[in-house]
Amino acid sequence: MKKTTRRNFLQTTALASVAVSTTEASEKMASKEIFVHHVYFWLKNPSSEADKAKLLEGLEALSKVPEIKMVHIGTPASTNRSVIERGYSVSWLLFFDNLEQEEIYQKHPIHLKFVADYSHLWEKVIVYDSVGTKRK
Incomplete structure (x- = not known):
C-alpha cells in the first residue's frame, strides 16, 4: 500500500x-432545454427605409419583454447561394428558457401593443418555433 x-x-x-x-x-x-422563436417580416413597402426603420423601432421596444433571454434583430446578409432566402425585410430571433416563457411573451402587453401599432407595416410574416438543447 x-x-x-x-x-x-x-x-x-x-x-x-x-x-x-x-x-x-x-x-x-x-x-438545458431552450425554446427558439424566429420571425421573418416582409414589409408591404420593402423599398421604404422609413417603414423598415419604424419596424426596427418597434422590435427594439418589444425586446424589453422580460421573459426573452436573448434577442437578435437582423436583415438579410449579402450571402448569395441558391438555398438562401433573402426576400424578407427583417428577422426577429428570440430565445426563451421554455415554451411557457414564450407563451407569456405572446400575451404580454408589450407584444400586443407591438402587433397593434406595427402590423400595418408588413404584408407577410413567417414564424419558425423550435425546441432543443442549449449547446456551447
Missing part, C-alpha cells in the same frame, strides 16, 4: 471535487 501524506490527500481530493463539479455544471448547461 502506497503511503500518502495529508497534503497529497487534500490536493487530490480538492482536484477531484473541482473536476466533478465542473463536469456536472457543464452537463447541466449543455442539456
Whole structure:
C-alpha cells in the first residue's frame, strides 16, 4: 500500500471535487432545454427605409419583454447561394428558457401593443418555433 501524506490527500481530493463539479455544471448547461422563436417580416413597402426603420423601432421596444433571454434583430446578409432566402425585410430571433416563457411573451402587453401599432407595416410574416438543447 502506497503511503500518502495529508497534503497529497487534500490536493487530490480538492482536484477531484473541482473536476466533478465542473463536469456536472457543464452537463447541466449543455442539456438545458431552450425554446427558439424566429420571425421573418416582409414589409408591404420593402423599398421604404422609413417603414423598415419604424419596424426596427418597434422590435427594439418589444425586446424589453422580460421573459426573452436573448434577442437578435437582423436583415438579410449579402450571402448569395441558391438555398438562401433573402426576400424578407427583417428577422426577429428570440430565445426563451421554455415554451411557457414564450407563451407569456405572446400575451404580454408589450407584444400586443407591438402587433397593434406595427402590423400595418408588413404584408407577410413567417414564424419558425423550435425546441432543443442549449449547446456551447
